[in-house]
Amino acid sequence: MNAACDRYRARLGAAVDGTLPRELESHPEGCAECARFAARLAAAREALRGHHANVEPDAGFAARVAVRLRRDPAVDLGNAALRLLPVTLMLLAVLAWIAFRSEPLPADSSSEDVLGWVVADSTGGRP
């Protein structure tokens, strides 16, 4: 296989509809290997086009899907979560409102008191 063969096969492989530049079209006429490759590629593409199971759903398919839906725990959990979503949002809104409305807590001075007591104790009550 020479460079011309390589170029021909690369272009033929990439061309979806099999059309090639004019300078490459005549290449397989003088190259039996490339002619054979082109025939195989055409057959492969034909096989891909015809590759189909041609299976139709039977009358009971939708019913079988429905049975699987009923058995699926993820569905129940998902539905439950969806049903609880408005309640959850409302609870969050109420909590946010309470937090916003409440008075700020007084500054916690307990640690300062303890410190004052320790200082007073060590100095015998002198300032």
Place this chain on the structure above:
Amino acid sequence: MTLAWTLEMSVDAPGEAARDEARLVRAALRGAPDAFSKLVRLHQRRVFRLIGRFFRRREDVEDVAQDVFLTAWRKLSTYRAESPFEHWLTRICLNRCYDRLRRQRPDERVLDDRIEPRATASDPTAGIEVERLLAKLEPVDRFILLLLHGEGLTVAEIAGRLGWSRVNVKVRAHRARSRLRRLLESRP
């Protein structure tokens, strides 16, 4: 059939049918399994037809189809009504097929032996064992080649259907074609 499928997938269902479908989707979203069963009946033939591209055995096609509708039911809340329901369902369907093909063991990849090899006009012997040859491709390569040459989709259409980038599809298509070429060249 391929062209019809492509057209069906790219044109919105007009008028009343689209409104009926939208009503069914809304009802199913509220948790009504009956409404979803009607959606299954509306789309089951299209789903089977698409899955049939990738799997030959009836039980495989049915199994994947059930998975597709189960996934659709679970993810229904992610569906946005701006695009047709069938586009959304097609994306699920193709991704389920892709996942299933990737999980297949090598011994499951052999295609149906009953299929007669096809001969071409230029070389009557060229079709011999082509099906077996295709079975030697990696599942990802076969998936892309079947979409390109089986469904007749363009790179842009495949990217849109799967939610992949065009560059990703181009790269995969290039690899798949290169591997097919090597396989065809390696035949005696």
